[in-house]
Amino acid sequence: MPPLAWRPLALIAALLSALLLALSPLYGYHRDELYFRLLAEHPAWGYVDQPPLTPMLARLSTTLFGDTLTGLRIPALACTAVLVFVVGLISRELGGDRRAQILAAAGIGTGVFTLIAGHSLLTLSADLPLWSAAILFVLRVLLRGDGRWWLAAGAVIGAATYNKHLIALLVIGLAAGVLAVGPRRILRDPWLWAGAGLAVLIAAPNLVFQATNGWPQLEMAAALSENKGAEMRALFVPMQIVLFGPVVAVVGARGWLRLWRDARLRCLAVAYPVAAALTLISGGRFDYTAGLIILLFCAGVTPGLASSVAVNGALCAIVALPLVPLSVVGMTPIPQVNEIVRESIGWPEFTEAVRAAVRTLTPEERARAVLLAGSYGEAGALHLAKDLPPVYSGHNQLFRYGPPPESADVVVAVKYPRRGLETVFHSCVERGRVTNAAGVDNEFDGLPVLVCKGLRVPWRTAWPRFQEYS
Incomplete structure (x- = not known):
């Protein structure tokens, strides 16, 4: 077994962490981060659209490091640092020498999705090191013949279910591979079944939450497939090349x-x-x-790739990180390529447009007013502003935090169709539109801000109309 190149790996992790920390305040919150920050105020074993780990990381981080954009993002860069070491260990397990470990860690560490997941707190942030750790322990079983590593794999797989249930794809893929091409002897290993039992035991509270709440994530998955399934299928093949950059994709093919x-x-x-x-x-x-x-990249890395990995990393950084000034990024193709950039720009202008609409209310109306947001990102941004009325939304988990009080007969609404609101209120008037100063075309640019008054029906009757999974 080659020695672990821990000093170069530590240097790569430190440099990446320093870069991500320095860039963390730039552009702004991504809509998912605003949502996680909001969910963090409602600790639970699970939510209708996801398990609890990432929201709870948001809660822990803002408690320890302050309720700021940089404070929220500390777990993301920490996960990236961990990923660098795990990738080095995977390369070493596959027989990679010092150079191979360094190239593997640098190649993955500077990939598009790694940098995105290290810059913004997303479910992807924790998912990458968790998947990689599970793969590392499976490799140790297969290459060392020591079934005790199934316990470590099972523990990581169980823990990963608190971030996303997608770790099931790895389990299903591995099981299909063993059944199809072997080695089938591992099916007779009691350590395998002990590891599987440990995974189920660790995942049990999360699974119990899903079962007792009607498996909301299955409903959520169905809604996502219906809304964006065709788009995701069309993008799948090209994005396999873009995920970590073209060099990683080519080397990964060799690794396969x-x-x-x-x-x-x-x-x-x-x-x-x-x-x-x-x-x-x-x-x-x-x-x-x-x-x-x-895994495929780690398996395919060979000496002589340093310059290719460096070029790949530089290109990925331009696409993934806020390196282009905010004043000109809207004139580049970056927001169209990188959804995280696109949906991180313009929140101050959005909040100010809503604030301007609230200022048109009389003091009596404002005392009875609430905000209504059609999407969790907009709800999270308005919740961040402490000087505005309370915000409600029917989107995903936020539906469960409603309805508004029956006294709230004045609403400032965004991202809800006017016709639908007019079935609930006697009048709805547009009081402004959101303008993105950076010129980035995103989900809230150009949104009308509506002021609606006079409930036609009680909130307890109207609220189910606002529920949406997407």
Whole structure:
């Protein structure tokens, strides 16, 4: 077993963390971060659209480091630092020497999705190191023949269910690979079943929450597939190249061949196409295979790739990080390519447009007013502003935090169709529009801000009309 290049790996992790920390205040919150910050105020074993880990990381981080954009993002850069070390360990497990470990860590550490997940607190932030750790422990079983590592794999897989249930793709892919191409002897290993039991035991509270609440994430997955399934299928193949950059994709293809040619690891070669097929069939996001692409890249890394990895990393950084000034980024293709950038720009202008509409209310009206946001990002941004009326939304988990009080017969609403609001209120008048000063075309640019008055029906009757999963 080659020695671990821990000093270069530590240097890569430190440099990446310093870069991400320095850039963390730039542009602004992503809409998912605003949502996690809001959910963090409602601790639970789960939510209708996701498990609790990322919202609870947001709660822990803002408590420890302050309720600021940088404070919120500390867990994201910490996850990236952990990922760098795990990738180095995967490369070492596959026989990679010092140079291979460094190239693997640098290549993945500077990939588009790694940088995005390190800059913004997303579910992807924790998912990448969790998947990679599970893969590392599976490799140790397959290459060392020591079944005790199934316990470590099971523990990580169980823990990963608190972030996303997508770790099931890895389990299904691995199981399909073992059944199809072996090694089937591991099915007789009692450590495998002990590890599986441990995974279920750790995941049990999260699974109990889902079961006792009618499996809301299945309903959520169905809604996502219906709304964006066709788009995700069309983007799947090109985005496999973009996820970590074209160099990682090409090297990953070579890594897949290496896994396939090794009878001990062939099941992992099968896991990637199985996960890809399941993602395509379900209309899931193209990044669901990211963890397996990390494995393929580690398997394919060879000496002589340093310059290619450097160029790949530089290009990825321009796309993934807020390196282009805010004043000109709207004139580049970056917001169209990177949704995280697109939906992180313009929140101050959005909040000010709503604030201006609130100022048109009389003191008596404001005392009875609430805000109504059609999406969790907009709700999170308005919740961040302490000088505005309370905000309600029917989007995903936020529906469960309503309805507004029956006394709230004045509403300042955004991202809800006027016709729908007029079935609930006697009058709705437009009192402004959101203008994105950076010129970025995103979800809230150009939104009308409506002021609605006079409830036609009680909130307890009207509220179910506002529920939406997307």
